[in-house]
Amino acid sequence: MIWNKRVVEIEGTEKGADHLVLEDTVTGDRSTLKVGGVFIFIGFRPNTGVVEGHFEHDAAGYMITDERMMTSIPGLFAAGDVRSQLTRQITTAVGDATTAAIAAEKYLTALREKD
Ligand SMILES: Cc1cc2nc3c(=O)[nH]c(=O)nc-3n(C[C@H](O)[C@H](O)[C@H](O)COP(=O)(O)OP(=O)(O)OC[C@H]3O[C@@H](n4cnc5c(N)ncnc54)[C@H](O)[C@@H]3O)c2cc1C
Structure with a gap:
């Protein structure tokens, strides 16, 4: 679990997602996180x-x-x-x-x- 971070960019290569640019919500500092893929959770809404x-x-x-x-x-x-x-x-x-x-x-x- 990575706390107090906001994903500001998903950067990749021709092969797909490679790393995220994260921004610390307290200090504003930016860092990168190497990833093999990205799964975005958008929540639920019943189709009724x-x-x-x-x-x-x-x-x-x-x-x-x-x-x-x-x-x-x-x-x-x-x-x-x-x-x-x-x-x-x-x-x-x-x-x-x-x-x-x-x-x-x-x-x-x-x-x-x-x-
Ligand atoms: C990303 C993701 C990962 C998941 N991983 C798992 C897992 O690992 N294990 C697990 O058990 N469950 C998992 N689930 C949950 C599982 O997929 C659902 O609980 C299950 O598919 C629900 O079945 P359902 O028949 O109720 O709905 P659905 O599978 O959503 O089927 C509803 C169908 O109705 C159709 N439809 C909608 N409106 C209309 C309309 N007006 N007219 C005609 N057709 C319509 C839709 O197109 C759809 O085909 C996951 C779900 C998601 C989104």
Whole structure:
């Protein structure tokens, strides 16, 4: 962990990124850091625009679901990264999707039997 530093430049060669120019946020001094690559973390924003404003969501905009992955809109199921939960990983997305698919099938069957 390198504290109190701001990346001011990414310098490279024809092969790609080579080093960063860092500025100390306290003293203003500049230094360089040799790197093999750069990964920029831009944060998260749930891609829920299609149904925005129509479903219950948490403060960050992630869809709230019940244990069947059903949202506050009956018949609309959500799985994976758009769902309000602790982790956003492939393994949890796959598990969510399995639950959502089975729950959706049961939901449709129940609707059909009601008619
Ligand atoms: C840089 C990075 C590294 C990661 N590393 C790991 C890791 O090492 N291990 C791990 O377990 N997880 C990792 N993850 C997280 C993992 O990729 C996600 O948790 C997982 O892909 C979520 O699956 P998903 O199906 O919910 O969403 P996504 O994989 O994002 O799939 C959503 C799909 O919906 C499509 N889509 C969006 N809007 C619309 C629309 N309106 N109409 C039609 N299609 C639409 C998108 O194009 C996309 O294909 C990483 C994520 C990132 C960004």
